[in-house]
Amino acid sequence: MKRFNLSDKPFDIAPSRDALLNAHAGAFASFEGWVRDHNDGRAVNGLRYEAYVALAEAEGERVLDEALEKFDIVDARCIHRIGDLAIGELAVWVGVSAAHRDAAFAASRYIIDEVKSRVPIWKHERYAEGEAGWLHPE
């Protein structure tokens, strides 16, 4: 079963969240990344996420496997949008269920940090002043 998924259109969180809830899991932590109207002080009109799909899916799955090994959690999922997104759209969602909240928080933080730093997905922002550019953080 795949725990990491790319989505080329807006997705509903509910089915993935519901799949994580069960009678043994007392704690559920989630994180959502939204398209903001600004970045580094510049007004943003919208953005595009591009992925190297085959590698992104494999690497995303690896991140979730690592989270399940490192932390005492019940289950975890991550969905990342690709394609064109408008301001206020959901870009990425992470959900983690666990018996206790320490592990749920730690694992959700681990997953979003690793996904953002390792999974080959690139962000192209369109600025209100007309320019556009790829973000390749140092």
Next chain:
Amino acid sequence: MKRFNLSDKPFDIAPSRDALLNAHAGAFASFEGWVRDHNDGRAVNGLRYEAYVALAEAEGERVLDEALEKFDIVDARCIHRIGDLAIGELAVWVGVSAAHRDAAFAASRYIIDEVKSRVPIWKHERYAEGEAGWLHPE
């Protein structure tokens, strides 16, 4: 506007989450506490939350005010159930929006920790083996 609320029946997360999302907030972290089927190795059939309502509302609001002061967040909410809950019911929800995820994670963790340790809400568990008891952690 009240950011902390007690609910004596099952509540829908969606309106509170939606109220926290806005064009300036790129990050949203949330935590949910669910009624598990066990606690400290004992099978649990269900539980009851009792609150000192006036003080719980005031102290819960204070926790959220503190979170807004301590962390660089946009907004935060917490809802806690009281009354009788069955296994698998949502007991508490925390949601935090922020420009960046560091603050969103830190504030949601702060809020759930403080609510659980300071807000006068008591948990009464009914065990499968027939006993029942109030939880007054050391």
Next chain:
Amino acid sequence: MARVTVLYFASLRDAAGVSIESVESDAADLGALYESLRVRHGFPLPIGRLRVAADGAFAQWSDRLREGSEVAFIPPVSGG
């Protein structure tokens, strides 16, 4: 002497058998009030594990009883 309303929650209510009672007391402060009620009701929790509130706000054990106020003893909470 002061007359106060005392609220009991959770295990304290189970021990007292009531959730609210009116008490006339010459206790010097809220801590002494708890100790006298602990003797009367056989409360299992020592004062060190409780907090105290008066009129809907957390208070100090050394606070004096105010005529007509509402006092609550707060057992360790188990929220969430």
Next chain:
Amino acid sequence: MARVTVLYFASLRDAAGVSIESVESDAADLGALYESLRVRHGFPLPIGRLRVAADGAFAQWSDRLREGSEVAFIPPVSGG
């Protein structure tokens, strides 16, 4: 000489003007392949800021070119 398919993403694709090309190269390893393509396309990113993948899995710069494999240069990611 080995013939490989090279994939370009994000700013590398913008610089190359194509997202995929077939390359015949005598480069000793994947690092040398990037350096030769960097000269040809004028890529702004130095090799130290990239990772490299071969056939859908991360690889080492010192890996040799395999005939018929698919090579991708991975600019710093900006997910989320």
